[in-house]
Structures are given as structure tokens and as C-alpha cells.
Amino acid sequence: MERDRNIEARGWELIGLVTAELPRESEVTSDADAWPMIAAALTSRITGTMRSILRLLPDGVETDAGILLRTLYDHAVTLAWLAADPAPTRIRRWRKDDLQKRLKVDDDTRNIGEPLLGPHERQQMEAQVARITEPSLPPLTVLAEQADSHWEGQIPGMGLLGEIKSFRGFYSLVFRHNSFFAHASLLGLNPVVEDLSATHRRVGLEGHYEGTGPYGMATLIFGFVLYVMADSLGWPERSQITEVFERHPTD
Numbered sequence: 117m118e119r120d121r122n123i124e125a126r127g128w129e130l131i132g133l134v135t136a137e138l139p140r141e142s143e144v145t146s147d148a149d150a151w152p153m154i155a156a157a158l159t160s161r162i163t164g165t166m167r168s169i170l171r172l173l174p175d176g177v178e179t180d181a182g183i184l185l186r187t188l189y190d191h192a193v194t195l196a197w198l199a200a201d202p203a204p205t206r207i208r209r210w211r212k213d214d215l216q217k218r219l220k221v222d223d224d225t226r227n228i229g230e231p232l233l234g235p236h237e238r239q240q241m242e243a244q245v246a247r248i249t250e251p252s253l254p255p256l257t258v259l260a261e262q263a264d265s266h267w268e269g270q271i272p273g274m275g276l277l278g279e280i281k282s283f284r285g286f287y288s289l290v291f292r293h294n295s296f297f298a299h300a301s302l303l304g305l306n307p308v309v310e311d312l313s314a315t316h317r318r319v320g321l322e323g324h325y326e327g328t329g330p331y332g333m334a335t336l337i338f339g340f341v342l343y344v345m346a347d348s349l350g351w352p353e354r355s356q357i358t359e360v361f362e363r364h365p366t367d
Contacts, residue, residue, distance in 0.1 A: 119366050120173060120331070126364035127170045127335045133342060133352040133360070134163045147204040147211070154207065155349055158195045162188055162341050169334045176324030179307050182294035185330045185337075189290045190256065192341045193283050197259040199348040200266035205250055213253035215245050256291070260284040271343045272358060273336070281336070290333060332366050 138160060142152045165188045172181045198206055219241055222233045233241065253259070260283040267283070268276050275281035280289060296303040307325075310318045339357055346354045 120176075122364040122366050123331045123335055124170060124173055126360055126366075127166060127331070127338070129360045129364070130335060130338055130342060130357070131163055131167055131170075133356055134159060137351045147207045150207055151198070151202040152349060155195065155199065155202070155345060158191055158198075159341060159345055162191045162195070162338065165191070166334060166338045169331065173331050176329075177307075177322050178325035178329055179297040179304065179322060181325075181334070182297045182330045185334050186291050186294040186298055188334060189286055189337055192337050193256060193260045193263055193287075195341060196263035196267055196283060196344050199344050200263055202348065208248050209250045209253050212245055212248040212250065215241050215248075216252070219245070257284065257287055260287050267340075267344065270347060271340050273361075274340060283340075286333075286337060290330075290337070294330070 138156065140152075140156050142149075142156075144150050144153050165184055169181050169184045169188070172184075194210070198210060218233070219238070222231055222238060225232050231238075254262075261277060263283045264277040268274060273281060275285060277284060279285050295301075298304075307322045308319055310320065312318055339361060342352055342357045343354060346352060346357065
């Protein structure tokens with residue numbers, strides 16, 4: 117299918133723009149100079165997820181690729197939100213959220229007698245949280261809206277705040293929709309259950325997706341990430357990203 121071939125070629129070429137820039141080294145002494153490292157690391161993680169999504173394309177499965185797309189989106193929004201204002205204040209809020217979640221995981225594992233953190237490590241984390249006076253990180257929807265308010269009009273192909281092709285729009289279309297596949301939901305069983313009659317069902321292995329599937333959307337969000345990086349840190353070049361999309365259209 118020509119559309120799938122274009123999506124696959126587009127995805128791998130976009131990945132190539134990142135692999136040409138990594139690895140990168142930077143000095144990190146505080147939150148004030150941590151942004152280049154954080155941005156590169158988030159982009160690396162997003163690129164790895166994009167690579168895993170593309171490797172599923174020959175099988176044409178929707179569910180596992182959709183779950184990975186959900187993860188890619190989560191990282192993309194976080195990157196776009198931080199890049200909109202990569203000041204120490206936002207980085208500290210993000211770091212505070214990370215520390216709080218680690219402590220919660222440790223609370224849970226302690227309840228079953230298997231603490232993940234030693235007493236000294238936990239004490240250090242609690243002290244770090246106490247020193248961060250900024251408020252906690254808002255929900256992902258708010259991060260997406262705040263990212264949109266900064267990046268709308270700056271990223272080619274991106275809609276306005278709340279439109280489908282925006283970070284907030286993708287929350288409904290990508291994150292919420294693919295939650296049915298990420299969790300054991302009844303709707304998430306649809307790709308493997310066939311209705312033979314009003315009462316008769318057949319369960320099989322997942323077949324090739326129908327419609328547009330998650331793959332083209334993954335390359336679109338990945339492209340948005342690269343445009344954010346181009347504007348924030350100067351790599352890859354915006355023209356290189358645009359040329360990839362022009363070479364491999366899907367509409």
C-alpha cells in the first residue's frame with residue numbers, strides 16, 4: 117500500500133535527522149543549564165519509541181502501535197511544554213513531579229516489604245521536594261494547552277489551540293483513544309473479536325488495521341517534536357524536516 121510505504125519512509129528519514137545529531141554532550145551544573153541535555157534525552161526517547169512503532173508497521177497491528185503512540189505523545193507534550201519556556205522554574209516543576217512519583221512508588225513497594233529506596237536515598241529525595249517551592253506539575257491536558265498557546269502558528273501543519281492537529285487535540289484523538297488498548301477494556305478487545313451473528317463471536321489474532329491507523333499520526337507528532345527542537349536548540353534544521361514531509365505525502 118503506497119500510503120504505508122510513504123509513512124514508513126517518512127518515519128525512518130525523520131529518525132535519521134535525529135541519529136545524525138546524537139550522541140551530544142553538555143555540562144549540567146544546575147537546573148539553569150540542564151535544558152539542552154533534557155531536550156536531547158527526551159528527543160532520544162521519543163525517537164526510540166518512533167523506531168519501535170515503525171517496526172510494527174509490516175504486521176499492520178493497531179493496538180500495540182497505538183499504545184506506543186500514546187507514550188510518544190506523552191513525551192512529546194512534555195518536551196513541547198518545557199521548550200516553550202525552558203527556564204529553571206519549569207524544569208524544577210517537572211523534576212518535583214518526578215521525585216514525588218518515585219516516592220509514591222517507594223511507598224507502594226514498602227507496603228509489600230520491598231522498598232526501592234534506601235533510607236538515605238529517600239531522605240535526600242524528600243529534602244529535594246521540600247526545597248522546590250514551585251507548584252506541582254499540572255495534568256497532561258493543561259501541559260498540552262500551554263504548549264499549544266506557545267507553539268501554534270510556529271509549527272508547520274499544526275492547528276490552533278483545541279483543534280484536532282494540536283497538542284490538546286491529539287490528547288483526545290491519541291492519548292484517550294489509545295487508553296482503551298493500553299488497559300484491559302472491552303473496547304480494546306474489538307480488534308481480536310469478530311461478531312459472526314447477534315450472539316456468536318469468534319476470537320482470533322489481530323489482523324491488519326483498517327483506515328488510517330496509528331502510524332501516520334506517529335510520524336506527524338514526531339515531526340512536531342523535531343520542529344520544536346529546531347526552534348529551541350537549532351537541530352535538526354527546519355528545512356530538513358519540511359523536505360521529508362514533502363517527499364513522502366500521505367494525503
